Amino acid sequence: MDPRYASPSAKTALGLTLLLAWTCNLGCEPISKSISFLTKPKETKETIKLGILHSQTGSMGMNEMSLRHSETIAIEEINESGEFPRIDFVSVVKDGRSKSDHFRRRVRELIDIEKVDVIFGCWTSLHRKAVIDEMDNPTELFRPQGFEEKTGANRHEPLLFYPLQYEGFEANRNVFYFGSTPNQQILPALDWFLSDQEGGKRQKIYLIGSDYLFPRMANYIVKKYLELRSIQVVDEIYLPLGHKDFGDAVLKIQQASPDLILSTINGDSNRPFYEQLYKMGIRAETVPVLATSVAEDELRRIPPEFVHGHYAAWSYFQSLDTQESKAFVRRFKRTFGLDRVVDDPMEAAYTQVMVWKEAYKRAKSSDPLKIREVLEKGLEFDAPGGKVKVDPKTHHLYKKFRLGQIQLDRQFKIIYESKDLIAPDPFPAFAFPGWECDWTRGGLTKGPVPNIGL
Amino acid sequence: MFYWIYDIPSTTLALIITGAFVGFSWVGAVLIRPILRAFLRKRADINDLIGYVLSSFGVFYGLLLGLLAVAAYQNFSNVETIVSKEASALSALARDVSAYPEPDRTNLIWLLRDYTRYVVQYAWPSQQKGIIPQEGNTRMIAFHEQIIRFEPSSPGQEILHAEALRQFNNYLEARRMRLFSVTTSIPGVMWAVVLVGALMNIALIWMFDMKLVNHLLLGGILSAFMGLMIFLIASLDNPFRGELSISAAPFQDILTHLMEE
Numbered sequence: 001m002d003p004r005y006a007s008p009s010a011k012t013a014l015g016l017t018l019l020l021a022w023t024c025n026l027g028c029e030p031i032s033k034s035i036s037f038l039t040k041p042k043e044t045k046e047t048i049k050l051g052i053l054h055s056q057t058g059s060m061g062m063n064e065m066s067l068r069h070s071e072t073i074a075i076e077e078i079n080e081s082g083e084f085p086r087i088d089f090v091s092v093v094k095d096g097r098s099k100s101d102h103f104r105r106r107v108r109e110l111i112d113i114e115k116v117d118v119i120f121g122c123w124t125s126l127h128r129k130a131v132i133d134e135m136d137n138p139t140e141l142f143r144p145q146g147f148e149e150k151t152g153a154n155r156h157e158p159l160l161f162y163p164l165q166y167e168g169f170e171a172n173r174n175v176f177y178f179g180s181t182p183n184q185q186i187l188p189a190l191d192w193f194l195s196d197q198e199g200g201k202r203q204k205i206y207l208i209g210s211d212y213l214f215p216r217m218a219n220y221i222v223k224k225y226l227e228l229r230s231i232q233v234v235d236e237i238y239l240p241l242g243h244k245d246f247g248d249a250v251l252k253i254q255q256a257s258p259d260l261i262l263s264t265i266n267g268d269s270n271r272p273f274y275e276q277l278y279k280m281g282i283r284a285e286t287v288p289v290l291a292t293s294v295a296e297d298e299l300r301r302i303p304p305e306f307v308h309g310h311y312a313a314w315s316y317f318q319s320l321d322t323q324e325s326k327a328f329v330r331r332f333k334r335t336f337g338l339d340r341v342v343d344d345p346m347e348a349a350y351t352q353v354m355v356w357k358e359a360y361k362r363a364k365s366s367d368p369l370k371i372r373e374v375l376e377k378g379l380e381f382d383a384p385g386g387k388v389k390v391d392p393k394t395h396h397l398y399k400k401f402r403l404g405q406i407q408l409d410r411q412f413k414i415i416y417e418s419k420d421l422i423a424p425d426p427f428p429a430f431a432f433p434g435w436e437c438d439w440t441r442g443g444l445t446k447g448p449v450p451n452i453g454l
Numbered sequence: 455m456f457y458w459i460y461d462i463p464s465t466t467l468a469l470i471i472t473g474a475f476v477g478f479s480w481v482g483a484v485l486i487r488p489i490l491r492a493f494l495r496k497r498a499d500i501n502d503l504i505g506y507v508l509s510s511f512g513v514f515y516g517l518l519l520g521l522l523a524v525a526a527y528q529n530f531s532n533v534e535t536i537v538s539k540e541a542s543a544l545s546a547l548a549r550d551v552s553a554y555p556e557p558d559r560t561n562l563i564w565l566l567r568d569y570t571r572y573v574v575q576y577a578w579p580s581q582q583k584g585i586i587p588q589e590g591n592t593r594m595i596a597f598h599e600q601i602i603r604f605e606p607s608s609p610g611q612e613i614l615h616a617e618a619l620r621q622f623n624n625y626l627e628a629r630r631m632r633l634f635s636v637t638t639s640i641p642g643v644m645w646a647v648v649l650v651g652a653l654m655n656i657a658l659i660w661m662f663d664m665k666l667v668n669h670l671l672l673g674g675i676l677s678a679f680m681g682l683m684i685f686l687i688a689s690l691d692n693p694f695r696g697e698l699s700i701s702a703a704p705f706q707d708i709l710t711h712l713m714e715e
Contacts, residue, residue, distance in 0.1 A: 095592045
């Protein structure tokens, strides 16, 4: 055999093996180190799902998109803040399609499939009531396939956070309301207009609204409130949602010659309403309109000359000159575009997520019961619109009231601001005698059901 | 399966794969070669025989690797084209709707911004994990609802509207193709064949009867090249994963423009 092919002796083999092992150890050390660094499991983050349930499509899609955006920047802000380095807050977004049935189906998905502990959602009272009903009384029809209904202690009951001002007359242990109630929005605005000072001591009030729950209930409360002050409503009129022809309605208003119009018209109907008023010569200087559902986002669809000088009642306006408000506006515009505006519902949508975060921090858990417990201790938070406080009794917020006058730049000039936070009262005694809500002492006490004409 | 490899930087991954192949070849050369030689050294022409087998095996294996590399590159390139096409259609759509009258213009631009931001911020990271993003569909429906609500009031607007709808359809088509591509990859069985083939290739080298140093050198070079080829295929496979993946840069550009609209 050729000696070149002779097998190496055991010593040589051993020597070579050792040399190879040493070389490999030397040469591969940096790589092995980098492998262990790169392949070691990344710091595992706990994921907490936050449900967002708004209409992304359908008639409410554009409005509710703004709320979703506010909630999104709040969640992104929490993740970026580094306050919870081991937790990733993830939004699970569902589309209610502007239909109650879809809201019901999506809320069941959020509860049964996604197992969220909190849902930020809804705009209209109709959808909110559908969601609450589905949360309280799950229906077979909307349960996702393959999921069995859990009962008793096993039943998963998330919290619902609702960001819109609304009509009140509602209480649910698992719902927290971040918008104003009529006594925090409409009634203080009426007080201002009825006062002797800048309001002009108005005495002849005309009520006009879209024909659904909020305007009917709000006007019911207004009429009861004005009765206490011996002021009569000149007349009231309701038109279907989306109504465009306001010729007859404005003619009736003109004939009644009120000195204040309280408008609870919602959505796209606002533009033709203000346009018709303008065409008929009704100006803000003589007969101002006090709107409860016209905010900065709605103003971009109405030519400024139609609405200039009229009023709106809210708790927050973009023009609010505070550090917190400016920071919120700046962040929103940077994220979603310089031409975007923010308004009261959007501020409330942002605030509700941040309040939940504060509660989570204190509860050290996303468990709905623990979060509710913290919130029921009267949690306070510095929102873009100023300090807010959760009312343990009603699950609403203590909020400020602000009255804004519409300017030609489609912004509001804040002409009045309540000195203190106003306590929420979803069941004002003058309108709903016998009704009371106090979750710290037994919950809801029911009285006679009012007839609001719906 | 081996998706964790996409979390490692490309250079390091190349070194790891190549190092693993070379290391395996060397360890085998020292530990297994003496055992194999005990069976094979009886024939003087054994190296010639192994050489013939290795060359014919190499042809088949080389073809397999080569074709796989080309297929992976073509797939990567196709997905890149789809993404470019999608981004171009989105950009053209944004141009078209920016000429709509108010308030439709603003609504449509806001909806496109919402969608594009979602793609960049949420959809792309999901794709990089091999998850097909779902929420973009709802945003597209919202846009569709808004655009079909527009009623042109002049011949110019009619042309503009028709063009915008055409771009929208192009966009939807490209988007659907992108989503289909999220889970595109070389089947696991092919990877198994590639790896078993590599092992057989190295095992054939161990059978050569020659000096250890020559073994280490020649076997190391061949194994290093196989490792590099496999690294290349792995990098190009799963076009949305890893450092060498299709980025969301075209959508980021569009978002930047949309933010300024």
